[in-house]
Each structure stands twice: as C-alpha cells, then as structure tokens.
Amino acid sequence: MSQINKYGYNPLIRIPSVWLLLVLIVSNSCQNKREAIQPEYRELTESVYASVIVQPDSLYQVYAIVSGILDKNLIEEGDPVVKGQNIIQVINNTPKLNTENAKLQLQLAQENYSGRAAILNSIEDEILSATLKYKNDSTTFFRQKNLWNQQIGSKAEYDAKKLNYELSKNNLQLIRSRYQRTQSELLTALKQAKNNLATTQIASEDFTISSKINGNVYALYKEPGEIVNTMEPLATLGSKNRFIIEMLVDEVDIVKVNVNQLVIITLDAYGDQVFKGRVYRILPKKDEQNQTFTVEALFDHQPTKLYPGLSGEANIIIAKKDSVLTLPISYVRNNQVETESGIKDVETGMQNMEFVEIISGINANTKVYEPDEL
Known part of the structure; x- marks a missing residue:
C-alpha cells in the first residue's frame, strides 16, 4: 500500500532520483580530480636498443690442417704473439x-x-x-x-x-x-x-702452426699428448688492444641504423659507467634463429681493461631534435589523446622510451588526461 506524506509525495518514489544525483556528483568529482598535463618542449633523442658483446678485433680460431699428436704449446694463454710466430707444435x-x-x-x-x-x-x-x-x-x-x-x-x-x-x-x-x-x-x-x-x-x-696476426692468445684448447685433427680448434687469437662492439639489432629496427651513428654503451662489468662509440659496419646477413642483424661499432675512448665476451647494452642514436613538443608515451594511444574537450587526433613524430613528439593536433596549452585503459 502506498504511503503518502503530509506534502502529498510518496518518499519511496524520490529515492532513485536522489541516488542518481549522488552518482553524477561523485562521478564529476572524480573527473575533476584526474590530473591533467600539458605538452612540453624538450630535447628528444630517438634510439635503437641492442644487446652487446665485446670481442677483440681480428678474432679467429686456430686449426691444424693435418692430424697428429700435440707435442707442445709454444705459448701460454694471455701471451702476446707476432705474425709468423710459431705457437703450436704437432708431431706425426x-x-x-x-x-x-x-x-x-x-x-x-x-x-x-x-x-x-x-x-x-x-x-x-x-x-x-x-x-x-x-x-x-x-x-x-x-x-x-x-x-x-x-x-x-x-x-x-x-x-x-x-x-x-x-x-x-x-x-x-x-x-x-x-x-x-x-x-x-x-x-x-x-x-x-x-x-x-x-x-x-x-x-x-x-705440423708447426704459426700466428697469422699480431695480437694476443685468448684461449688454448689442447694439452700436450692429446690427439689433434682438422675439425677441432687448437687456440683462439685476436687483437691485443683493439676491441669491437658487436650489437644484435632486431630486424624491425635495422633499416634505421647507418654507419657513423653515435652509440651509447653500458657494460655489466663497469656498472653505470657510460661509454660512447660509432657504428662502423653493418653485417648484411640476418640470423634466422633470433631474427637479428649484427652491427659493429668502435669505442671513441676504449676502457683501459677489456676481455673477450664482456656483455652489456647499447642504444644507437638514430635521430635527435633540440626542441620539440612532447607528451609522455602513456598519454598517447593510437595517435589520439584525451583532452578537456574530448578525444583529439594527433600527428606524432619521433619517440624514445619515455616521450613522443607531437607534430600537430594539440598545442602547448592543451590539457591532456592519461587514459585509464587501452
């Protein structure tokens, strides 16, 4: 049975309208509390990421072209060698x-x-x-x-x-x-x-094996008395002072890489210390197993102590602008941004891991909200 108050209204009928009003007020309050940012002008650098392995220049493995017994290693690991120097003696x-x-x-x-x-x-x-x-x-x-x-x-x-x-x-x-x-x-x-x-x-x-380069002995694989054949390496030799930065670049990024581009390198052995180098060679053959290309670079100022196989990371600088309008990457989805006046389309340019260039669509005074979800 309906209940009518003294004003002639049924209070049960007004309750849904009140709740709707409260929901709208709370919703508008939450919307007003979302923080908005404005695009900023900053220096922007775009780079290509690569994993790094440091190797001596002219690194090669020494093989015997005849079979026999290893008589003696005429050098030790870590020894310097000169071109033509006898390094291994095999007997047969x-x-x-x-x-x-x-x-x-x-x-x-x-x-x-x-x-x-x-x-x-x-x-x-x-x-x-x-x-x-x-x-x-x-x-x-x-x-x-x-x-x-x-x-x-x-x-x-x-x-x-x-x-x-x-x-x-x-x-x-x-x-x-x-x-x-x-x-x-x-x-x-x-x-x-x-x-x-x-x-x-x-x-x-x-049966007397000699060095083909001026360099260093980095590894010996056989001891005197062991059998030597033509399929197994006996030693690894390479340059003593000149090291190569070998970088593995994903195939989707390789077309952006060019010779002489700046490379920023960090090595695990050197912690947060940063080194610079330059791309000097791009190997054209793709590694089908991991879908990468090998790019080689040289240090501008090589660390005083390096060893074969040191690993690290690198960023190859492919573009740099001194003053461009930018937004954090998280604020741009599918070339669209959420503003006070609604969703707007924007034209983007270069970007890095944090920021993206805004070419057109909004200006430095536009307030932009970070979208809640994709």
Missing part, C-alpha cells in the same frame, strides 16, 4: 716417411732422365745402330736401283734391296718416336716427383 711420423719416400722417387726420376744408366741412353744407342743400318741399306738400294735402270741384275735382287731399305727407314722412325715419347714421360715423372716432394715438405711444415 707419417709425413717424415712420406718426405723420405718422395726424395727417393725424385732421385730415381732424375737418374732415369739424365743419369749414367738413363733409359734414354739405351734408346740413343738403338737410334745410332738403326741409323747406320739405314744408311747402309740406303746405299745398297740406290746402287742396285742404278744397275736395274741399266738393265743389270735381277728383279728379285732389286726388290730385296728395296725392302731392306724401307724396313730400315721405318725402324729408324719408330725408334726416334719412342725416344721422344720416353723422354716426355720421364720428364713428366721427374716433375711429378719434384711436386710430390714439395707437397710432403709443406705437409711436414704444417
């Missing part, structure tokens, strides 16, 4: 035996080609005998031919002398051809024996 008796056999083969080839018992000497004797026989048969034949032209002698005797002459001539030509062929074969065998000896001597020399 097989190359020595091969060298001795190659020497014997060369001596035999030289003896066959030009020695006292040379094969060519015996063929030269055959040529001399065949030449004498050819001259004798030639003289006899032409004498018989003259007689036959004078109708002196028999046809059978003429034919016999002619046959002997032709056989002697052909035999002499065959022996001379065999001499030339044998001479060529012996000369080839001599050259092959010389090449074989040179190859075995090179193989013997390859």
Whole structure:
C-alpha cells in the first residue's frame, strides 16, 4: 500500500532520483580530480636498443690442417704473439716417411732422365745402330736401283734391296718416336716427383702452426699428448688492444641504423659507467634463429681493461631534435589523446622510451588526461 506524506509525495518514489544525483556528483568529482598535463618542449633523442658483446678485433680460431699428436704449446694463454710466430707444435711420423719416400722417387726420376744408366741412353744407342743400318741399306738400294735402270741384275735382287731399305727407314722412325715419347714421360715423372716432394715438405711444415696476426692468445684448447685433427680448434687469437662492439639489432629496427651513428654503451662489468662509440659496419646477413642483424661499432675512448665476451647494452642514436613538443608515451594511444574537450587526433613524430613528439593536433596549452585503459 502506498504511503503518502503530509506534502502529498510518496518518499519511496524520490529515492532513485536522489541516488542518481549522488552518482553524477561523485562521478564529476572524480573527473575533476584526474590530473591533467600539458605538452612540453624538450630535447628528444630517438634510439635503437641492442644487446652487446665485446670481442677483440681480428678474432679467429686456430686449426691444424693435418692430424697428429700435440707435442707442445709454444705459448701460454694471455701471451702476446707476432705474425709468423710459431705457437703450436704437432708431431706425426707419417709425413717424415712420406718426405723420405718422395726424395727417393725424385732421385730415381732424375737418374732415369739424365743419369749414367738413363733409359734414354739405351734408346740413343738403338737410334745410332738403326741409323747406320739405314744408311747402309740406303746405299745398297740406290746402287742396285742404278744397275736395274741399266738393265743389270735381277728383279728379285732389286726388290730385296728395296725392302731392306724401307724396313730400315721405318725402324729408324719408330725408334726416334719412342725416344721422344720416353723422354716426355720421364720428364713428366721427374716433375711429378719434384711436386710430390714439395707437397710432403709443406705437409711436414704444417705440423708447426704459426700466428697469422699480431695480437694476443685468448684461449688454448689442447694439452700436450692429446690427439689433434682438422675439425677441432687448437687456440683462439685476436687483437691485443683493439676491441669491437658487436650489437644484435632486431630486424624491425635495422633499416634505421647507418654507419657513423653515435652509440651509447653500458657494460655489466663497469656498472653505470657510460661509454660512447660509432657504428662502423653493418653485417648484411640476418640470423634466422633470433631474427637479428649484427652491427659493429668502435669505442671513441676504449676502457683501459677489456676481455673477450664482456656483455652489456647499447642504444644507437638514430635521430635527435633540440626542441620539440612532447607528451609522455602513456598519454598517447593510437595517435589520439584525451583532452578537456574530448578525444583529439594527433600527428606524432619521433619517440624514445619515455616521450613522443607531437607534430600537430594539440598545442602547448592543451590539457591532456592519461587514459585509464587501452
């Protein structure tokens, strides 16, 4: 049953209107308490982040090109080396035996080609005998031919002398051809024996491994007595004083990176200390596994003490403006901002981890609210 007060109103009917009014008042109060900021002019720097590994310049791993037993390491880890300096000695008796056999083969080839018992000497004797026989048969034949032209002698005797002459001539030509062929074969065998000896001597020399650079020994992987093969590295060498900053840059950022751009570097080993460098090379091949490119930089002023593999972080400066209108990144969503007069579209420019450039849409006097959610 409805209850009517003395003023003729049912109080139960007014309660919803009161609550609605209270909600609106509280809502407006909360809206008025939201803090608004205004865009500010500031210096803005845009950069590309990269993880860092420091490595010596000209770093390379040393391999043996022959198998054997490691006889001795002629250097220690941390030692300086110069180009051409012997650093590792490997032993194997097989190359020595091969060298001795190659020497014997060369001596035999030289003896066959030009020695006292040379094969060519015996063929030269055959040529001399065949030449004498050819001259004798030639003289006899032409004498018989003259007689036959004078109708002196028999046809059978003429034919016999002619046959002997032709056989002697052909035999002499065959022996001379065999001499030339044998001479060529012996000369080839001599050259092959010389090449074989040179190859075995090179193989013997390859058992002493030398440095290819002026630098430092950073690692030795084998101890004397261990087996050496051509697949496993024996040492790591690199520059002693010059280090490279290797940076891994995500593929979405690589097109922004150029040679000679400023790099800001922090190394875990040096805490909060900041170093500067310059991009000097961009490797064009992408690492498919982690979708990054390798970018190399050099220190402007290199730290006094560095070691291979030191890690850290870097920011490659790709753009910088002295005075631009900016907002905190959190205030801009999908190129829109919330202002006192509602949502407005803005054109943005460069940005970093904190601020974004506002090119148009609002000005320095516009009050902007931070959106509550995306």
